[in-house]
Structures are given as C-alpha cells and as structure tokens.
Amino acid sequence: MADEIELKTAPADFRFPTTNQTRHCFTRCIEFHMCLIAKGEESNECKRFAKYYRSLCPGEWVEKWNEQRENGTFPAAAASQAGGAGSSPQQQQKQKNCFG
Amino acid sequence: MQGIIDLHHDIFFFLILILVFVLWILVRALWHFHCKKNPIPQRIVHGTTIEIIRTIFPSIIPMFIAIPSFALLYSMDEVVVDPDITIKAIGHQWYRTYEYSDYNNSDEQSLTFDSYTIPEDDLELGQSRLLEVDNRVVVPAKTFLRIILTSSDVPHSWAVPSSGVKCDAVPGRLNQISISVQREGVYYGQCSEICGTNHAFTRAPANIGRLLSPLWLSRTTRGASHPRSKLLQRAAGAVGSRGARQ
Numbered sequence: 001m002a003d004e005i006e007l008k009t010a011p012a013d014f015r016f017p018t019t020n021q022t023r024h025c026f027t028r029c030i031e032f033h034m035c036l037i038a039k040g041e042e043s044n045e046c047k048r049f050a051k052y053y054r055s056l057c058p059g060e061w062v063e064k065w066n067e068q069r070e071n072g073t074f075p076a077a078a079a080s081q082a083g084g085a086g087s088s089p090q091q092q093q094k095q096k097n098c099f100g
Numbered sequence: 101m102q103g104i105i106d107l108h109h110d111i112f113f114f115l116i117l118i119l120v121f122v123l124w125i126l127v128r129a130l131w132h133f134h135c136k137k138n139p140i141p142q143r144i145v146h147g148t149t150i151e152i153i154r155t156i157f158p159s160i161i162p163m164f165i166a167i168p169s170f171a172l173l174y175s176m177d178e179v180v181v182d183p184d185i186t187i188k189a190i191g192h193q194w195y196r197t198y199e200y201s202d203y204n205n206s207d208e209q210s211l212t213f214d215s216y217t218i219p220e221d222d223l224e225l226g227q228s229r230l231l232e233v234d235n236r237v238v239v240p241a242k243t244f245l246r247i248i249l250t251s252s253d254v255p256h257s258w259a260v261p262s263s264g265v266k267c268d269a270v271p272g273r274l275n276q277i278s279i280s281v282q283r284e285g286v287y288y289g290q291c292s293e294i295c296g297t298n299h300a301f302t303r304a305p306a307n308i309g310r311l312l313s314p315l316w317l318s319r320t321t322r323g324a325s326h327p328r329s330k331l332l333q334r335a336a337g338a339v340g341s342r343g344a345r346q
Contacts, residue, residue, distance in 0.1 A: 007185055007202075007240070008184070009182075009184060012182050019276055020275060021274040022273050024274070051202070055202050056274070059199055059201065059207075059212060063207070
C-alpha cells in the first residue's frame with residue numbers, strides 16, 4: 001500500500017497568468033478533444049489534458065459541454081467533431097472547412 | 101500573507117512619523133500662541149515657502165507608500181510556482197459547493213460537497229455563530245493551493261481574512277487565487293459580496309479551511325472504508341455523511 005499519494009494538479013500556464021482562468025479551463029478542455037482527434041481515442045498522451053480540465057473546470061460546466069458535444073452544439077468546432085455522431089451534416093461541413 | 105503584514109509594518113512607519121510630526125506642530129502652536137503668552141495675534145495670512153512645502157511634501161509621501169504597495173499587489177496575482185492542489189469553490193444562494201477533482205478519472209466522478217452555515221439554533225457550545233459550517237474544507241498545510249472561484253447564480257465573494265484573500269465569485273467566470281497555509285488550524289471566512297437576503301444572516305456562505313498535513317489526502321483517498329480515514333473525515337467534518345457525493 002502506497003503511503004502517500006503524489007499531490008498533483010494542473011500546472012500554472014504562462015498563457016493564462018491572470019486571475020481570470022476561464023479560458024484556461026476551456027482551452028484545456030478543447031486541447032483534450034484535439035488530442036483525441038490527433039492521437040486517437042485510446043491514446044494515453046491525452047489523459048493529462050483530461051486531468052487538467054477536470055481540475056480546472058467546475059463539474060457543472062463540463063456536464064453542460066458534454067451535453068452540447070452530444071447535440072453537436074458545442075461552440076468549438078474541433079471538440080464537437082470528437083463528439084461525432086450527433087453533429088448535423090451542415091456542422092460537419094463547417095468543421096471540414098475549419099480543419100481541412 | 102507575510103507580504104501583507106510586512107506592508108502594514110512599512111506603512112505604519114510612515115504613519116507614526118506623520119502622527120508625531122503633526123502632534124508636535126499642534127502642541128507647539130497651542131503652546132506658543134496661547135493668549136497669555138501671545139496676547140496680540142500676528143497678521144500673517146500668506147507664506148509662499150511654507151505653502152509650497154506643505155503641498156509638495158505630502159504628495160511625495162504617498163509615492164513612497166505606493167511603491168511597495170503596488171509591488172505587493174501585482175506579485176499577489178502572479179502564480180510563480182505550480183500549485184499542488186486545485187479546489188473549486190462554487191457559490192450558491194446561500195451555501196457553497198466545493199469540488200476536489202484532481203484525481204478524477206471521468207467527468208462524472210467527483211469529490212463534491214456542499215457547505216452550509218450552521219443555523220443559530222443548532223450551534224453547539226464553543227462554535228462560532230454564523231461562522232461554523234457543516235462541512236469544512238480540508239486542505240493540506242504548507243502546500244501551494246489554487247482556489248478556483250465561480251458562482252452559479254449571483255456574484256458571491258470568497259474571503260478568508262486570516263489568509264489575506266478575498267476574491268469575487270462571478271457566474272460564468274473562473275477566478276483563481278493562490279494561497280499557502282503556514283499553520284494548521286481552523287480558518288473562518290464569509291461571503292463578502294451582497295448576494296441576497298441571506299447574505300449576512302441565516303446562511304452566509306462561510307468557508308472554513310481546516311488545515312491538516314498533506315497526509316490527509318492520502319488517507320482519505322485511499323478508501324472510505326479505512327477506519328482511520330473515516331475517523332479523520334469525521335474529525336475534520338469535511339466529507340462527512342451529509343451533503344457528500346463521491
């Protein structure tokens with residue numbers, strides 16, 4: 001049995017040095033989904049992004065975003081693409097335009 | 101926090117200096133211009149030199165005070181080291197929800213609990229009125245903490261005077277404050293933003309950090325079945341039976 005677990009959380013990010021961390025949370029969430037697209041769903045490399053956004057974002061927000069991703073209404077195109085099935089053909093077209 | 105105390109001492113140096121000087125002038129004036137000593141008043145109404153001095157000099161003093169003050173203000177915002185724990189405090193009317201989600205493996209799973217102020221009638225002997233809560237926030241001592249604040253209804257404010265923090269919790273925005281607690285103990289705080297009828301009374305969103313050693317987290321996360329961790333949880337009153345969802 002391990003005596004002590006390591007205390008670890010999302011590190012300080014130089015992109016978000018201010019008190020306002022709203023973007024930090026949102027960006028980490030998008031980075032996670034971008035990572036899934038790039039590396040594949042089973043990739044272990046994306047896990048750290050998931051940890052970061054779960055540390056930073058309130059549970060309520062994450063729930064809401066997941067719901068939006070399922071419905072294909074998530075405001076960031078790349079991340080809603082990862083949600084896949086729910087998005088309409090129009091949105092898929094839009095995403096294609098944005099991400100080649 | 102140490103910086104705030106140091107700044108207070110620095111400013112107090114100027115404060116005492118000004119106080120002594122003003123008192124000296126006042127007593128001197130009373131002494132020298134007493135009606136018995138000086139029966140015929142002088143008719144000087146204008147003195148350019150003294151007027152220039154008394155305008156320029158007091159405007160320089162605030163500048164000396166401002167230098168360390170601004171340095172502290174901006175250094176408090178900066179996060180220099182990576183924090184060890186992130187705690188999310190979400191303000192509600194009129195309680196607070198705390199989330200510890202550094203060790204979550206899915207979006208659903210989260211260590212979340214609500215913290216209500218204990219009503220006056222339910223207080224036990226020795227508990228502070230309008231300060232005691234049912235579920236305390238437990239954080240490790242001597243660790244860099246990141247507190248993320250937000251609100252789900254109206255603006256609230258999270259303030260712990262003894263840690264030197266006060267930060268608004270605004271809906272739709274995440275505010276970050278970093279604290280490091282040097283001593284173990286119970287720290288009280290209250291909502292500092294008028295957030296509705298019960299802002300000050302029955303259920304003020306008080307937050308209390310009971311600060312234990314970093315070992316606490318390992319004990320509690322090891323499993324709720326562990327008798328020691330259960331005991332500790334109960335002692336800390338943090339993730340007790342009431343309002344705790346895991």
